[in-house]
Amino acid sequence: MDDFAKKLNDFGQSALKGAKKLKDVAAVGIDIAAEESQLKDYYVKLGKLYYRHHAQNPDSEMSELCRIISNSEEKLCKMRKQLSSLKGTEICDGCGKEIKSDLVFCPYCGKETVVKNEIDDIE
Numbered sequence: 444m445d446d447f448a449k450k451l452n453d454f455g456q457s458a459l460k461g462a463k464k465l466k467d468v469a470a471v472g473i474d475i476a477a478e479e480s481q482l483k484d485y486y487v488k489l490g491k492l493y494y495r496h497h498a499q500n501p502d503s504e505m506s507e508l509c510r511i512i513s514n515s516e517e518k519l520c521k522m523r524k525q526l527s528s529l530k531g532t533e534i535c536d537g538c539g540k541e542i543k544s545d546l547v548f549c550p551y552c553g554k555e556t557v558v559k560n561e562i563d564d565i566e
Contacts, residue, residue: 465509492507494509494512497509498512498513527541531544532544533556535549535551535552535554535556536556537549537552537553537554537556538551538552541553542556
């Protein structure tokens with residue numbers, strides 16, 4: 444019986460070591476994924492910062508990407524305005540948030556809006 448108990452104990456210890464190793468592998472894998480995600484965020488922030496400061500005069504290596512980004516931003520702006528029009532709202536020129544078309548001031552940033560005069564539209 445002692446031999447059986449020893450084998451059972453050894454098996455339990457081996458299973459425990461294997462489970463600990465799996466836990467450690469998973470924990471390090473999670474840490475790596477978190478760090479990679481954070482690094483990706485930093486790259487995005489760096490790219491946005493570069494674009495903001497150099498989009499008008501990028502170096503030759505970045506000029507094509509800056510042009511693509513500018514074109515994409517223009518497309519997004521047009522699509523957002525189209526969506527807003529379909530919904531009967533407008534996009535605030537000050538903060539870019541969607542607001543009701545009949546507002547005189549944006550409730551988010553306070554910028555004066557262009558209110559369409561229905562009488563002018565009829566004439």
